[in-house]
Amino acid sequence: MSERRLADLLAMWRIRAFEEKVRDLRAEGPIVGSVHLCIGQEAVPIGACDVLEPHDALFATYRGHGWALARGVPPQPLFAELTGRASGVNGGRGGSAYFTAAEHGFHGENSIVGAGAPIACGAALAGRFDGSGRAAVSVFGDGAMNQGAVHEAMNFAAALSLPVVFVCENNRYSELTPIADMVRTPRLAGRAAAYGMPGHRVDGNDAEAVRFHMRDALEVAREGGGPTLLECVTERLAGHYIGDAETYRQPGELERIRRREPIARLREGLLADGVPAADVDAVERRARAEMDSAAAAALDAPFADPATAREHLYA
Ligand SMILES: Cc1ncc(C[n+]2csc(CCOP(=O)(O)OP(=O)(O)O)c2C)c(N)n1
Ligand SMILES: [Mg+2]
Numbered sequence: 001m002s003e004r005r006l007a008d009l010l011a012m013w014r015i016r017a018f019e020e021k022v023r024d025l026r027a028e029g030p031i032v033g034s035v036h037l038c039i040g041q042e043a044v045p046i047g048a049c050d051v052l053e054p055h056d057a058l059f060a061t062y063r064g065h066g067w068a069l070a071r072g073v074p075p076q077p078l079f080a081e082l083t084g085r086a087s088g089v090n091g092g093r094g095g096s097a098y099f100t101a102a103e104h105g106f107h108g109e110n111s112i113v114g115a116g117a118p119i120a121c122g123a124a125l126a127g128r129f130d131g132s133g134r135a136a137v138s139v140f141g142d143g144a145m146n147q148g149a150v151h152e153a154m155n156f157a158a159a160l161s162l163p164v165v166f167v168c169e170n171n172r173y174s175e176l177t178p179i180a181d182m183v184r185t186p187r188l189a190g191r192a193a194a195y196g197m198p199g200h201r202v203d204g205n206d207a208e209a210v211r212f213h214m215r216d217a218l219e220v221a222r223e224g225g226g227p228t229l230l231e232c233v234t235e236r237l238a239g240h241y242i243g244d245a246e247t248y249r250q251p252g253e254l255e256r257i258r259r260r261e262p263i264a265r266l267r268e269g270l271l272a273d274g275v276p277a278a279d280v281d282a283v284e285r286r287a288r289a290e291m292d293s294a295a296a297a298a299l300d301a302p303f304a305d306p307a308t309a310r311e312h313l314y315a
Contacts, residue, residue: 002275006283008207009266012042013287015066016263018075019238021291022065022082022096026242030083030299035096038066040237043262044169045070047210048137048232051218057107057123058137059116062097063169064109067139071106075291079298092304093312114140114147117166121153124162135163135221143174145188154227158195163221165214166229169204171236176248189231197227204232205262237261 019039025031038045041063049070052058060067068078073089081088081099088094089101100108107123110116120138127134144150145168157164168188172179179186192199198220203209210232217228235257239246258264270280 002270002273005208005266005270006275006279008043008046009263009270009280010283010287011046011070012207012263012266013284014075014290015042015045015069017284017287017291018065018069018078018294021079021295023238023242025079025083025295031096032084033095033097034062035082035242036061036063036240037238037242038063038236040257040261041169041171041204041234042066043207043266044167044204044210044232044234045139047207047212048165048167048214048230050207050211051215052105052137053135054105055132056105056135056137056218057120057127058105058139059107059120059123060109060139061113061116061141061144062109062111063141064099064106064139065096068099068101068104068106071101071104073101073104073106075294076297079295080301083298084303085298085301086304086308087298087301088304091308091312114144114150116140117144117147117150117153118156120164120166121157121160121162124157124164125160127163133222135165135218137165137167139167139169141174142168142170142172142179142188143177143182144168145191146182154192154195154197154229157227158197161224161226163218163224164227165217165221166227167214168229168231170231170233173236173240173248175240176244178248187231189229192229195227197229199229199231202230202232204234205260205265207262207266235261 019037026035045067077089082096084092090099097111117138120136124136189199189201200213202213
C-alpha cells in the first residue's frame with residue numbers, strides 16, 4: 001500500500017518539479033507566451049491516467065502539462081516544445097498551450113474553453129466504428145461547465161451511450177472569477193442527472209480517490225453503459241497564468257490551500273504510516289533532478305528552423 005502511495009508521490013512530484021522549472025524558464029526568458037500551471041492539481045491527472053489503456057484518447061486544456069506527463073510523454077521533448085526547439089513534441093510549433101502527443105494517447109491541449117468535449121465524443125464514436133474499443137477522456141475546468149459545447153457533448157455522449165469520461169477539474173476559479181459568482185450551486189456533479197448519466201464529486205487532491213472513480217467510470221464506459229461525469233474538487237496553488245497578480249485571493253486562502261494540497265497531504269500520510277522521512281523526501285530530490293537534467297538537455301538542442309514554419313499547416 002505504501003509502495004503505491006510512494007509511486008503516486010513521485011509521479012506528482014515529477015509534475016510539480018516540471019511546472020516549477022517551467023515557471024523559472026518563463027521568468028528567465030527561454031519560454032515565452034501565455035503559460036498555465038497545474039501546481040496543486042497534480043492528483044487528478046495522476047489518479048485518472050493510471051487506469052487508462054494506451055489506446056484511450058485524452059483531450060486536455062491549456063493547463064495540460066501535467067496530463068501529458070501523466071500519459072507518459074517524456075519531460076525532455078515537452079521542455080523542448082515549450083522552448084521552441086526542433087526536438088519538441090510538435091517541433092516547437094505548439095508551445096505551452098497547444099501541444100499534442102497522439103502517440104501517447106494525448107490528443108492535444110485546447111485553449112478554447114470547453115472545445116475539447118465534442119472532440120472527445122468524436123474520438124469515442126470513431127472507436128465504435130473502427131472497433132478499437134477506445135474510451136475517450138475530456139478534461140476541462142469548472143468554468144467550462146457553463147459552455148454550450150460541453151452541454152452538447154454531454155448530451156450527445158449520453159444519448160449515444162458513448163464511452164466518454166468527462167473529468168471536470170473544479171479548482172473554484174474561472175480565470176480570476178470565483179465559482180460563487182458564476183453559478184448558484186457549486187456542486188457541478190449534480191448536473192450529470194440532467195443528461196441521464198452518473199455524476200460523482202471526487203476529492204481531487206487524492207490520487208487514490210480519483211483512480212477509484214476513474215476505474216469505475218471506464219468499466220461502465222467499456223461495457224456500453226455510456227459516459228460519466230467526475231467532478232474532481234481541487235485547488236490551484238499558482239495563478240491562472242504566469243503573471244497573474246492573484247488579487248482576487250481572500251486573506252489566508254493560500255495558507256488554507258497549502259494545508260490540503262495533494263503532495264503535502266500524501267507526504268504527511270506516508271510519515272504517519274511509518275514510512276521513513278528519508279524515503280519520502282528522496283522522492284522530491286529524484287523528481288527535481290530528473291526535471292533539471294531534462295530541461296538542460298532540451299535547452300542544449302537547436303531551435304526549430306524558421307524555414308519549416310509552413311510544414312504541418314492545413315488551410
Ligand atoms: C470560448 C472561450 N471563452 C473564454 C476564454 C478565455 N478564458 C481562458 S481560460 C478561462 C477560464 C476557464 O476556467 P476553467 O474552465 O475553470 O479552467 P481553469 O483555467 O480554472 O483550469 C477563460 C474564460 C477562452 N479561452 N475560450
Ligand atoms: Mg477553474
